[in-house]
Every structure is written in structure tokens, then in C-alpha cells.
Amino acid sequence: MGSTITEKILAAHCGREIVRPGELINAEIDVIMCHDVTTTPAIDLLKAHGNLHVAYPERVVIMPDHFVPNKDIKSAEMVAKIRRWAKEEKIEKFYEIGRHGVCHALLPEQGHVRPGTTIICADSHTSTHGALGAFATGIGSTDLAAALATGELWFKVPETILFKIQGTLRKGVFAKDVILEIIRRIGVDGALYKAMEFTGNVVDELSVESRMTLCNMAIEAGAKSGIINPDEKTLDYVQVRSNESFDVYTSDPDAEYSDVIDIDVSDLEPLVALPHLPSNGKPVSEIGDIPIDQAWLGSCTNGRIEDLRKAAAEMKGKKVAEGVRMIVVPATSDIWKQANREGLLDIFMEAGATVSTPTCGACLGGHMGILAAGERCISSTNRNFVGRMGSPESEVYLASPATVAASAIAGKIVNSNAYKQD
Amino acid sequence: MKGKAHCYPRDHINTDEIIPARYLNMDQEKELAAHAMEDIDTTFVKKVREGDFIVAGEDFGCGSSREHAVWALRGAGIRAVIAGSFARIFYRNCINNGFLAIECPEAIQKVHTGDRLTIDLKSGKILNETKQESYTFAPVPDFALQILESGGLMKTIVQKVKS
Ligand code: SF4
Numbered sequence: 246m247g248s249t250i251t252e253k254i255l256a257a258h259c260g261r262e263i264v265r266p267g268e269l270i271n272a273e274i275d276v277i278m279c280h281d282v283t284t285t286p287a288i289d290l291l292k293a294h295g296n297l298h299v300a301y302p303e304r305v306v307i308m309p310d311h312f313v314p315n316k317d318i319k320s321a322e323m324v325a326k327i328r329r330w331a332k333e334e335k336i337e338k339f340y341e342i343g344r345h346g347v348c349h350a351l352l353p354e355q356g357h358v359r360p361g362t363t364i365i366c367a368d369s370h371t372s373t374h375g376a377l378g379a380f381a382t383g384i385g386s387t388d389l390a391a392a393l394a395t396g397e398l399w400f401k402v403p404e405t406i407l408f409k410i411q412g413t414l415r416k417g418v419f420a421k422d423v424i425l426e427i428i429r430r431i432g433v434d435g436a437l438y439k440a441m442e443f444t445g446n447v448v449d450e451l452s453v454e455s456r457m458t459l460c461n462m463a464i465e466a467g468a469k470s471g472i473i474n475p476d477e478k479t480l481d482y483v484q485v486r487s488n489e490s491f492d493v494y495t496s497d498p499d500a501e502y503s504d505v506i507d508i509d510v511s512d513l514e515p516l517v518a519l520p521h522l523p524s525n526g527k528p529v530s531e532i533g534d535i536p537i538d539q540a541w542l543g544s545c546t547n548g549r550i551e552d553l554r555k556a557a558a559e560m561k562g563k564k565v566a567e568g569v570r571m572i573v574v575p576a577t578s579d580i581w582k583q584a585n586r587e588g589l590l591d592i593f594m595e596a597g598a599t600v601s602t603p604t605c606g607a608c609l610g611g612h613m614g615i616l617a618a619g620e621r622c623i624s625s626t627n628r629n630f631v632g633r634m635g636s637p638e639s640e641v642y643l644a645s646p647a648t649v650a651a652s653a654i655a656g657k658i659v660n661s662n663a664y665k666q667d
Numbered sequence: 668m669k670g671k672a673h674c675y676p677r678d679h680i681n682t683d684e685i686i687p688a689r690y691l692n693m694d695q696e697k698e699l700a701a702h703a704m705e706d707i708d709t710t711f712v713k714k715v716r717e718g719d720f721i722v723a724g725e726d727f728g729c730g731s732s733r734e735h736a737v738w739a740l741r742g743a744g745i746r747a748v749i750a751g752s753f754a755r756i757f758y759r760n761c762i763n764n765g766f767l768a769i770e771c772p773e774a775i776q777k778v779h780t781g782d783r784l785t786i787d788l789k790s791g792k793i794l795n796e797t798k799q800e801s802y803t804f805a806p807v808p809d810f811a812l813q814i815l816e817s818g819g820l821m822k823t824i825v826q827k828v829k830s
Contacts, residue, residue: 269810286694286734294825312692319692369732369756385734385760391824399810433679434726438755467729469755522679609688609731630683630730637687637706 247497249405250474251440254380254494258363266404266503271397274304275362280348281309283367283386285323288330290390297394299334305393306338306357307331308348311605316612346577346603349373349461349545354577356486360475360493365392370545370627372463375440376456377483378475378493383464403440403469404503410445412511417664419555420455421547421625421645423447424462425516427508429526437467439503442496447510448473453482454549461546462627465523515664517623518643521631529648529660537642539622540565540653541634543574543601544608547625547646550580556650557589559661560596566656571598572614578603598653610634616641623652668746668767668786670718672778675707680723681730682757686739688731699735700742717744720786722778724750727768728757737764747786749793749804751775762811763820769793771804788812 248256248263256264258272279287284307291297299305307327312320331339340351349370352358360378365371367389374381384398392398410423428435441463448456456473463471473479474495483491514528542548542556553575565571573593575581581603584590590600607614608626616622616635622642624634629641644652647661684706686699693699704711721740727750728736737760740748747767761768769786774793778784782797793802807815817823 282691283733286738289694290821294821295829297825297828317692323692323694367732367734369730383732383756385732385737385756385763387734387763387820388759391763391820394824394828433729434752434754437726437752467726467754609691610683611688611691628683628730630681632687632706633683 246501247499249440249442249500249502250378250472250494250496251380251405251442251470252402254361254363255400255402257492264402266402268402270400270402272363272400273397274365274392276357276364277305277389277392278348278352278364278366279305279307279327279389280311280366280368281313281320281324281327282311283389284327286386287367287390287393288326290387291394299336299393300396302334302336304396305336306352307336308340308345308351310345310348311609312611313345313604314342314602344578346580347545347548347605350549350576350580353377353457354486354579359483359487359489359491360479361491365398369464370461372468372471373457373461373545375470375472376453376460377479378473380470380472382470403438405440405442406436406504406506407502408441408443409505409507410443410447410510411507412447412509414447414510414513415664416667417647417661418513418515419645419647420451420458422513422516423510424459425518425523425526425643426510426513428462428466428524429516431466433465433522433524434467436463439468440470440472441466441468443471443473449476452551453478454551458546462523465627515645515648515660517648517658518629520629520640520642523627523629523643529658532658535642535658536621536656537569537623537652537658538620539614539616540569540571540649541607541614541622541624541626542572542646542649543576544605544626545576546627548574548576548580550583552625552646553580553584553589555663556646557592558663559647559650560654561592563596563654565597565653569653569656571653572601572607573598574601574606574613575603607634623649623658625649670720670746670784671716672720672722672780672782672784673711673715674722674778674780676724676775678724679726679729680707682728682733682736683730685728685736686733691733691735694735696738696742699739703739703743712743715744718746719744720784721745721748722774723748724775725752727753729754732756734760737761737766741766749774762814765815765819767815769804769807771802773802777802
């Protein structure tokens with residue numbers, strides 16, 4: 246019996262030939278990413294336990310993103326504390342304001358994600374990095390402290406569900422719609438504790454960025470990780486960004502899966518996930534009139550350059566509807582600059598949207614676009630839980646960047662022109 | 668372990684509800700505790716006494732990885748969460764903190780708020796003194812029990828680093 250890519254990476258990182266689902270292992274960690282919100286408790290834990298030090302500073306990458314630029318005194322103190330600690334521990338990879346961005350967009354963009362590696366961050370959407378063929382998973386702050394002190398961490402080897410995504414995506418239907426459809430089918434705990442491996446001709450044809458959107462939302466189905474076998478596109482993406490070596494692992498044809506799910510996406514329409522679960526996906530064409538107060542474009546799910554291009558294509562020469570606020574948040578500083586060079590930011594501003602500096606911000610109800618009671622937002626983010634973007638009495642609807650942009654223009658949730666013109 | 672049950676029988680209670688992100692600019696247990704479960708039940712903190720339990724549905728703790736959710740509950744006095752099942756990172760966080768997370772679908776059906784419960788880890792049973800019933804739960808994995816007994820993951824890490 247063969248092994249899945251996930252089993253192979255984990256085996257290689259605990260010095261074994263083979264590991265099987267259910268086994269508890271201690272795996273070597275190649276990349277430890279730290280952001281602002283969950284790192285200070287780990288620092289406190291290290292200090293409280295005999296002043297433990299970072300075992301491998303060169304493996305640590307610090308990317309404050311949630312409440313940056315600092316939204317208040319408390320968040321300023323948090324980042325100040327991380328900055329001091331990074332100096333003490335000689336951690337050099339610190340992405341300060343100006344080079345900053347949402348961690349799951351910035352980490353691969355800056356070349357820190359390589360196939361075959363293990364990556365952790367005390368953040369649930371760490372699954373994103375599986376798009377490049379790495380084992381990447383979210384953990385908590387105590388796990389983070391343990392990994393910082395030892396360079397390894399305990400894991401239960403997960404079972405894998407294989408998703409074979411086949412067919413031809415219609416114009417105006419994107420990776421976001423595919424993952425919303427998958428979560429709609431299997432539910433928010435449909436992949437609990439498991440790895441979700443995505444394959445099929447549709448995945449092959451997706452850009453590396455779109456593959457990140459798929460893996461990013463694996464956690465919204467309860468999964469430990471999302472992963473895609475590396476191909477030429479993956480290697481091209483990585484090799485222009487990193488000089489470090491890596492090993493490419495791929496799943497064996499006779500690997501064992503806990504489930505194999507075939508999905509033909511040829512008839513898939515653009516979806517919107519209604520409040521308050523990401524599994525509440527419905528075709529936009531079936532939801533009737535839902536007026537909106539805000540449209541939010543950004544996040545680790547859909548704040549990359551291709552997302553901004555799709556939104557700008559919908560908005561060029563048009564105006565955001567009266568009574569609607571549209572906020573565009575390029576996910577990283579380089580994406581911001583690129584969007585500026587391409588004239589996308591002008592298109593947004595001319596349409597009456599505003600463009601923010603990179604930040605997680607309102608995606609998690611932090612700042613830069615918080616909702617009041619009774620307000621409704623269409624968002625390119627990944628979670629629509631109660632109170633996620635502000636008041637517990639507000640509502641979040643999840644959709645692709647094209648749908649978000651088209652809805653901002655219409656003042657209500659509608660299909661994009663890219664889709665309608667197909 | 669003895670305490671009163673506080674029942675929230677819904678599935679998918681997420682960490683945004685357990686401790687909303689608007690409080691994530693804080694990381695101290697007592698500060699967080701003041702806002703535990705605020706978006707589900709604004710009277711939660713007032714009702715809970717030291718040593719009490721939460722009883723909830725499936726997939727408890729889904730969503731964000733914030734360990735602040737465990738700390739907020741523990742700080743508010745909660746000693747264990749009994750649920751149908753747990754989301755992965757929340758479950759890890761419980762184990763790593765030496766905080767009990769018990770899977771017991773039967774209890775979810777039968778326990779009501781205010782019932783007095785005793786959790787017996789050795790026999791794997793929850794005794795409901797109010798209703799004179801007992802429920803069996805899935806054994807806590809050995810690995811988790813070891814971390815629990817040593818007082819959390821960091822204690823075992825300290826030993827490892829020193830040796
Ligand atoms: S953009 Fe949103 S989902 Fe992504 S890391 Fe930031 S807060 Fe989390």
C-alpha cells in the first residue's frame with residue numbers, strides 16, 4: 246500500500262520510512278510563522294517556563310497582520326513586545342510595516358513556503374500553504390511555544406479525503422465557488438481532523454494563487470490541512486522566490502484514503518454563503534433581493550493580485566451604489582504596489598471605493614470596516630460567524646471577489662458580469 | 668471533579684463566540700474571562716461558579732485557533748467542556764493546557780442546565796446526581812492524560828529541553 250503526500254512529508258520529518266493515520270508522532274518543523282495576536286501568549290509561556298529560548302531562530306518568520314498598523318494601545322503593546330523578543334532571540338525575518346501583509350498571503354509570496362516542508366502558525370488558516378505541496382496546519386499558542394523551544398511538535402497523522410474536482414469551470418466561476426460548494430456538500434465538520442487533498446483537471450488548471458484559496462478554506466470544513474501535489478506551476482512559483490532546497494513528495498496511486506469524493510463542477514454557479522456558517526452556500530441566482538451596506542475585498546482567502554484584477558474588471562468605469570461602502574484591502578505590500586502599477590487602485594477609487602493598507606482588519610472584526618448592528622456585508626473572506634466582522638447583530642455573506650465587486654455596484658448581491666456574459 | 672452544568676446544546680459553537688475577536692488585543696486569562704461566551708449568553712460569566720462544566724453539541728470550538736477561548740473559559744471558572752465532538756485546534760489547545768475536553772453525545776441529550784455532575788476520569792463516567800443517571804464517555808487518550816497529569820504541554824517541554 247502506498248502513502249499520501251501528507252504521510253510522506255510527516256514520515257520524513259520524524260525520521261521514519263512510513264507513518265499511518267492515527268499514529269502519534271513528533272515532527273520536525275521547518276517554518277514557524279508568528280503573527281501579532283497569538284504570539285505574545287507563547288512568549289509569556291516561554292518566559293514563565295524557565296526562560297526558554299528559540300531553538301532555531303532561522304526557521305521563525307514574524308508577520309504582524311491582524312491589528313496592524315496598530316489599531317489601539319493594547320495592540321501596539323503586543324507588537325512592541327514581539328519586536329523586543331525577536332531582537333533578544335535573534336530572529337531576523339520580521340516583516341515590519343511597509344513590507345507587511347496578511348501572513349498567509351505574505352509567507353508564500355516571500356518565498357518561505359516550499360514543497361515537502363512542515364509549516365505551523367498559531368492561526369487556523371495555515372492550511373493555505375498546502376497549495377504548494379507542504380504540510381501546513383494551524384495550532385494554538387502553547388503549541389507555538391513548544392515548537393519554538395524544541396523545533397518539533399506532536400501530531401496525530403491524519404486520514405486523508407481525496408477530492409477529485411473535474412469538468413470545466415464556467416466563466417465567472419472561481420476557486421472560491423468551488424470550495425464553498427465542497428463545504429456546502431460535506432459541512433463545516435465534514436473533514437474534521439483530516440487532510441483534504443485536492444486533485445483533478447480543474448485543480449491542475451487553476452493558478453497557484455487560486456489553489457491557495459482552495460486550501461485556505463479547508464479549515465472551514467474542520468480539516469487539519471489542505472494539500473495539493475506539486476506540479477510545474479508550483480515549482481515555477483517557488484523557484485523565483487526561494488533559493489533554498491526542498492524535496493518534492495506526491496501521493497502514490499495506491500495510497501489509502503478515508504474517502505474519495507468526485508465533484509464535477511461544470512454546472513456550478515457562483516455561490517454565496519449566507520449567515521452564519523460557511524456551509525450555507527446558495528447559488529446567487531436563487532437568493533432573491535438581498536441589499537448590502539458594505540462590500541469587503543481582501544483577506545488571506547481572496548486578497549491577491551488576481552482577485553483584485555477580477556474585481557477591477559467588474560468595476561471599471563462604474564460607481565459603487567449609493568448607500569454602499571466598498572473597502573478594498575490588498576493582502577500584502579507587494580500586491581498593493583502591483584495593483585497600483587496596473588491602475589487597479591485608480592479603478593477602485595474612481596468607482597467610489599476606498600483602498601486600505603494591507604491588514605486582516607475587519608475580516609476578524611478588528612478595525613477598518615467594522616459593521617454596526619443590523620448591517621449586512623458581502624465579503625471575499627472565509628468566515629461568516631455571528632459577530633465575525635463586528636456587531637453580533639450584523640451579517641456577513643461570503644463570495645468570490647467578482648461577486649463582491651458586482652454586488653457593490655448593484656447595491657445588492659448579484660452575479661458578476663463575467664458570469665452573466667458567458 | 669464536581670460541578671454544575673451549563674448547557675448550550677447547539678452544534679458548531681465557534682471560538683469567535685467563546686471569545687470575540689474584539690477582545691484579542693488582550694491575552695491575560697482574567698481579562699478574557701470577563702467576556703467569555705459573551706456573544707451567546709451575556710449572563711454566562713455571572714452564572715458560572717468555580718468548577719462548573721459547559722455541556723454543548725457537536726464541533727465545539729470550531730473556527731479560529733485562538734487559545735484565548737480555552738483561557739477565557741478556564742478563567743471564568745469552567746473546569747471541563749463536555750460536547751458531542753470538538754473542533755481540532757480547540758481540542759489540541761485543551762490538551763496542551765491540561766484542560767478537560769470530554770466527548771459524550773449521551774450527556775448532550777440528557778443533561779440540563781443546573782444538573783450537578785461528577786466526572787470520573789478513571790471509570791470514564793459522568794454521574795448526574797440531580798437525575799441519578801450516569802453516562803459513559805470516550806476514554807481520554809493516554810497521551811492526553813499524560814499531558815493532563817503533568818500539568819500541560821509546557822511542563823513536558825521544559826523537561827525535554829533540560830535533558
Ligand atoms: S485575513 Fe482573516 S482569516 Fe486570514 S489570517 Fe487574517 S483574520 Fe485570519
